[in-house]
Amino acid sequence: DGEFSAKRASTALPRCLLLPLADNKQKTDRVLVRVQDLIPEKADQLIWLRARVHTSRAKGKQCFLVLRQQQFNLQALVAVGDRASKQMVKFAANITKESIVDVEAFVRTVEQKIESCSQQDVELHIERIFVISQAEPRLPLQLEDAVRPDGDGEEEGRATVNQDTKLDNRVIDLRTTTSQAIFRLQSGVCQLFRDTLTEKGFVEIQTPKIISAASEGGANVFTVSYFKTSAYLAQSPQLYKQMCICGDFEKVFCVGPVFRAEDSNTHRHLTEFVGLDIEMAFSYHYHEVIDSITDTMVRIFKGLRDNFQTEIQTVNKQFPSEPFKFLEPTLRLEYTEAVAMLHEAGVEMGDEEDLSTPNEKLLGRLVKEKYDTDFYVLDKYPLAVRPFYTMPDPNNPKYSNSYDMFMRGEEILSGAQRVHDAQLLTDRANHHQIDLEKIKAYIDSFRYGAPPHGGGGIGLERVCMLYLGLHNIRQTSMFPRDPKRLTP
Amino acid sequence: MPMYQVKPVSGSHVKTDLPTCMYAVPNVHALQNGEVEPAVKALEARQDEIMRKLYELKAAVEGLAKTVTTPDADLDLTVSSSSSLSSQSPTSTTFRGTTDLDALLGKVTILKLDLGALRDIVINANPAQPPLTLLVLHSVLCQRYRVLSTVHVHSSASSVPPQLLSCLGPRHPDSYARQMFQLGFTLIWKDVPKLQMKFSVQNMCPVEGEANVARFLFKLLSPYPSDPAVATLVDSWVDTAFFQLAEGSSKERATVLRALNAALGRNPWLAGPEFSLADIACYCCVLQSASASSAPTNVQRWIKACENLGHFGPAKLYLK
Numbered sequence: 001d002g003e004f005s006a007k008r009a010s011t012a013l014p015r016c017l018l019l020p021l022a023d024n025k026q027k028t029d030r031v032l033v034r035v036q037d038l039i040p041e042k043a044d045q046l047i048w049l050r051a052r053v054h055t056s057r058a059k060g061k062q063c064f065l066v067l068r069q070q071q072f073n074l075q076a077l078v079a080v081g082d083r084a085s086k087q088m089v090k091f092a093a094n095i096t097k098e099s100i101v102d103v104e105a106f107v108r109t110v111e112q113k114i115e116s117c118s119q120q121d122v123e124l125h126i127e128r129i130f131v132i133s134q135a136e137p138r139l140p141l142q143l144e145d146a147v148r149p150d151g152d153g154e155e156e157g158r159a160t161v162n163q164d165t166k167l168d169n170r171v172i173d174l175r176t177t178t179s180q181a182i183f184r185l186q187s188g189v190c191q192l193f194r195d196t197l198t199e200k201g202f203v204e205i206q207t208p209k210i211i212s213a214a215s216e217g218g219a220n221v222f223t224v225s226y227f228k229t230s231a232y233l234a235q236s237p238q239l240y241k242q243m244c245i246c247g248d249f250e251k252v253f254c255v256g257p258v259f260r261a262e263d264s265n266t267h268r269h270l271t272e273f274v275g276l277d278i279e280m281a282f283s284y285h286y287h288e289v290i291d292s293i294t295d296t297m298v299r300i301f302k303g304l305r306d307n308f309q310t311e312i313q314t315v316n317k318q319f320p321s322e323p324f325k326f327l328e329p330t331l332r333l334e335y336t337e338a339v340a341m342l343h344e345a346g347v348e349m350g351d352e353e354d355l356s357t358p359n360e361k362l363l364g365r366l367v368k369e370k371y372d373t374d375f376y377v378l379d380k381y382p383l384a385v386r387p388f389y390t391m392p393d394p395n396n397p398k399y400s401n402s403y404d405m406f407m408r409g410e411e412i413l414s415g416a417q418r419v420h421d422a423q424l425l426t427d428r429a430n431h432h433q434i435d436l437e438k439i440k441a442y443i444d445s446f447r448y449g450a451p452p453h454g455g456g457g458i459g460l461e462r463v464c465m466l467y468l469g470l471h472n473i474r475q476t477s478m479f480p481r482d483p484k485r486l487t488p
Numbered sequence: 489m490p491m492y493q494v495k496p497v498s499g500s501h502v503k504t505d506l507p508t509c510m511y512a513v514p515n516v517h518a519l520q521n522g523e524v525e526p527a528v529k530a531l532e533a534r535q536d537e538i539m540r541k542l543y544e545l546k547a548a549v550e551g552l553a554k555t556v557t558t559p560d561a562d563l564d565l566t567v568s569s570s571s572s573l574s575s576q577s578p579t580s581t582t583f584r585g586t587t588d589l590d591a592l593l594g595k596v597t598i599l600k601l602d603l604g605a606l607r608d609i610v611i612n613a614n615p616a617q618p619p620l621t622l623l624v625l626h627s628v629l630c631q632r633y634r635v636l637s638t639v640h641v642h643s644s645a646s647s648v649p650p651q652l653l654s655c656l657g658p659r660h661p662d663s664y665a666r667q668m669f670q671l672g673f674t675l676i677w678k679d680v681p682k683l684q685m686k687f688s689v690q691n692m693c694p695v696e697g698e699a700n701v702a703r704f705l706f707k708l709l710s711p712y713p714s715d716p717a718v719a720t721l722v723d724s725w726v727d728t729a730f731f732q733l734a735e736g737s738s739k740e741r742a743t744v745l746r747a748l749n750a751a752l753g754r755n756p757w758l759a760g761p762e763f764s765l766a767d768i769a770c771y772c773c774v775l776q777s778a779s780a781s782s783a784p785t786n787v788q789r790w791i792k793a794c795e796n797l798g799h800f801g802p803a804k805l806y807l808k
Contacts, residue, residue: 287664305643327640327676334666340605344690369689370610371676372642379666395665 016091016129032102035072040121042107049103049124050132052175054143058093065092066117067103067124071177071314074119076105078126092126098135098172104128140169147176149318163474170479170488178318181311182476185304186464188311190255192303193276196296202251202278207240209233209257213438220261222271233259236457239442241279242418246450251280258459263483267472268410268462272481276463279455286391286401286417289454290377293415294330297375297405301326304467312468321469324374324408331376333367335399338378341366352398354385364409374466379403388432389425391417391454401454407466415456422446606636608672611701612684615648615677619698620772623655623806625705626673628799632709636660636669642678652677655806671708699730699769706765713764722759725766733773745774745783752786756793767794775804 033047051067058064061080066073078084078092095101105124113120146161166173173179194204210224210231222233237254244252258275278296282288301324304312312323339351345366347359355363367376383392383400393399402416419425422443429436429443436443464476474480479488517528613619629635637656641648656675662668685695685704695701703726706712712719728747732740748770751758758766771794774783783791794800 285664301643324643326643328643329638329640331640332666334606336605336667337608341689344688366689370608370686371674372612372678 016088035067035069035074035119038074038107038119038122038124040109043109043122045107046127047105047107049105050100051103053095053097053099053101055097056093056095058089061086061089063089063092065095065126067101071180072118074117074123075114076103076124076126078129083127088129092129095129095131096135096137097139098175099131100133102130102132139172141165141172143172143176146173147178147318149320163472167474167480167485168488174478177314181314182464182468182470183478185308185311185315185468186460186476188304188308189300189460189464189467190274190276192300193253193296194255196299196303197251197253197278200251200292200296202253202280203249205241205244205249205252205254206256207234207237207254209259211239213441222259222261235260236275237277238457239445241277241455242450242453243445245279245281245453246445246448250451253278255460258457265483268465270461270473270477270480270482273462273473273477274460275457276460277455277457279453281451281453282417286452286454289415289417289456290332290379290403291329293405293413293456294332294377298326298328298330300463301375301467315468315470319468319470319475324467324469325372326375327371327373331367331371331373332379333376334380335378335382336380338363352382352384354382360406360411361409364406367406368409374408375406377403377405386416388428388434389416389419390428391419392428403456405456405458407463408469410462410466412462412466413456413458415454417452417454420446420450420452606666606669606672608674608687609705610674610676610686612642612676612678612680612686614680614683615645615652617683618652618655618806619683619701620776620806621698621702621769622675622705624768624772624799625702625709626656627801628709629671629673629705630657633671634669635671635673636663636666637673638663638675640674640676642676644679645677646679648677651806697730699726702726702765702769706768713759713762718759722764722766725758726769729766729769729773733770733777741777745787748774748790749784749786752790757790763797768799771800 030048032050035049035051038047038049049067051069051073054066054068054073056063056065063078065076065078067076078089080086080089103124103126105126107122108125109121110123114123141161142159145159146166148158148160150160161173174183198204210226211234212231221235223230224233225231236258237256241252241254254275254277256275257272259272260269261271262269278293280289280292305324336351338355339349342349342359342363345362347362349355349359363378364374368374380393380399381402381404382398383390384398386400386402391401393401400416402414404411404415405413419428425443425446426436429439461473461476465471465473468476470476474482517525611619611622613622626635626637630637637660639653639656641653656673666672682696683698683701685701686692687695687704695704703723713722728744732744736744748758755761757763758770767790771791774787774791795804
């Protein structure tokens with residue numbers, strides 16, 4: 001249907017057509033141009049282009065289309081004339097939104113800038129248009145609505161899209177400029193993490209996710225049936241990272257999924273997320289580990305600041321936020337200083353008490369006020385609030401060689417120097433009343449000579465969320481998993 | 489003498505217990521055996537404590553009010569000025585500073601015991617205008633107290649030359665244990681229009697301008713001269729240094745150099761017989777404006793005298 005031949009064309013080749021699926025049978029020499037490359041310098045060239053139809057609207061004898069490729073779009077028009085008939089214009093106007101089309105067109109310059117498109121100085125005059133893949137006419141959500149900032153929607157009475165709807169129809173939501181920008185930035189974070197650590201001499205490892213015993217203790221593990229018995233999904237790669245250090249790899253990192261069966265429905269918890277974990281042996285003081293981790297983080301921030309500005313600006317259009325600030329070298333405060341700052345601000349808390357989430361946020365604001373940084377390290381936590389494998393401070397038994405790192409007042413990394421002596425580890429485990437049978441394999445790995453080591457892990461989604469100043473971790477997780485969501 | 493006197497009807501004076509409370513109600517918070525719950529007792533104790541502190545505060549405020557309104561505040565300066573400028577000023581401005589940082593900076597905490605935590609002074613400076621005066625004061629502070637110095641570059645600053653990163657000297661070997669230091673000196677190179685210092689976010693607003701930060705740091709080393717005339721002179725030289733020497737046109741600078749020459753002709757140092765903040769500020773500004781070589785004779789002599797004191801090492805090092 002829609003087949004039509006031009007009045008004066010000698011060939012009977014159709015100029016607009018719904019191509020059948022089996023049409024991808026031949027490899028052609030046709031070169032498809034990218035929308036972002038269409039600039040006034042290419043004026044009057046005849047090009048082929050594959051893009052999505054963002055909108056199509058008929059106006060009398062013309063049909064205006066906006067064609068989109070990822071974050072770029074431009075205007076195209078089909079006009080009744082010697083190259084196109086009325087039926088062709090009608091065909092173009094009826095192409096459903098989001099359908100993928102192949103277009104042969106002339107690039108023409110325009111006198112007035114087209115403000116609503118990314119390519120503002122050119123438009124396409126279509127010679128031929130073919131539909132490669134048609135979209136259903138009723139879309140579950142409109143892309144303009146999905147990108148609209150929340151405030152605007154309420155004021156002008158225009159719709160914005162609920163987060164749940166977006167997550168249920170993730171395939172369409174991922175096409176928006178904001179989502180494209182967020183996930184490109186996330187890919188950048190992962191890339192920078194790998195590159196920086198590889199440059200520092202770290203080795204990437206892959207650790208098993210099906211394990212026999214819960215490593216951190218506690219009930220927040222998923223159980224899977226494993227042939228005749230059951231096994232658990234790894235809460236963190238901690239145990240295996242440390243075994244690699246005992247296996248003489250000295251500096252390792254791993255990127256992989258982490259599963260936490262916490263029934264928390266908050267803005268920053270997922271049941272499955274991507275963990276970027278580091279572990280390294282040090283020579284004389286665990287601050288070597290802290291310096292290494294903070295240097296990596298600063299390099300990641302600098303890489304994002306220098307190479308991903310377009311993506312950051314795109315996200316800020318829908319979710320405005322302050323740009324991320326940091327110091328180099330990274331600010332390191334001690335726990336006692338933090339408690340003093342909180343006391344000064346009127347918070348009542350004990351010296352050995354853990355920081356509650358509101359206190360962490362307040363501390364983040366105080367540090368931001370005094371030092372103007374969104375990223376800092378809090379060192380020397382009290383021993384009582386840390387897990388059993390944390391090395392106590394040799395100078396002060398109340399404290400431990402452990403540290404947390406914060407971005408925008410929220411914790412992103414919890415790390416420490418690990419106990420590398422089997423006897424001390426057993427003592428600490430007994431002190432915490434942990435069943436030694438369950439962690440026998442863990443303690444055994446330190447019996448045959450283990451170097452002093454430490455490390456920590458960050459969550460990829462949380463780091464992206466906090467860097468961009470977003471408020472819900474589901475925005476930075478492509479297909480998020482939480483206690484209430486298991487699909488898509 | 490009363491007119492009629494009647495003999496008392498009852499024999500002895502009976503002691504009567506007049507009740508103070510009209511209606512007595514059993515204590516709602518009491519437990520079964522009539523004792524008061526400990527939580528309530530604690531609450532009462534806390535309230536009493538707060539009331540006591542309030543009275544103490546009231547007494548302190550009244551004391552302050554008295555000192556403000558006493559005749560000392562309207563001291564007639566014209567009587568004592570001429571004598572104090574020429575004679576030896578009683579408080580010495582050489583650096584025999586007090587180590588009682590608590591008195592100078594106030595206790596870190598209000599409610600709880602002093603935790604002995606590090607008191608951190610944060611200075612945000614623009615790398616285009618490095619504060620020489622503060623570098624000099626920093627090196628003097630390091631001789632007086634245990635100072636933990638760190639230099640950071642803020643994400644807003646684009647490129648900072650390497651000598652600015654090491655301007656506070658080499659890293660202290662004990663810098664991994666912040667608690668062991670009395671004072672923190674954190675210098676952040678940042679894109680700020682004006683130099684800024686932050687110390688106690690709750691109690692102080694940021695201090696702006698190199699002159700004011702210099703005054704704050706100097707007071708940690710030794711108190712300002714108690715003679716108000718000398719103190720004002722020091723202040724006015726400090727302001728002259730920063731406004732006219734450093735930022736002024738070449739004409740203004742020439743005027744200041746002539747004034748310096750005249751002042752130094754009468755006294756060995758700018759504010760009289762003792763070395764003071766005025767000398768530090770003017771020396772640094774003269775050096776920074778690169779007018780040292782073209783200065784008049786008294787000023788040249790004074791510059792050499794300053795350098796002989798040995799505090800100005802970092803400034804000269806930076807300028808090289």
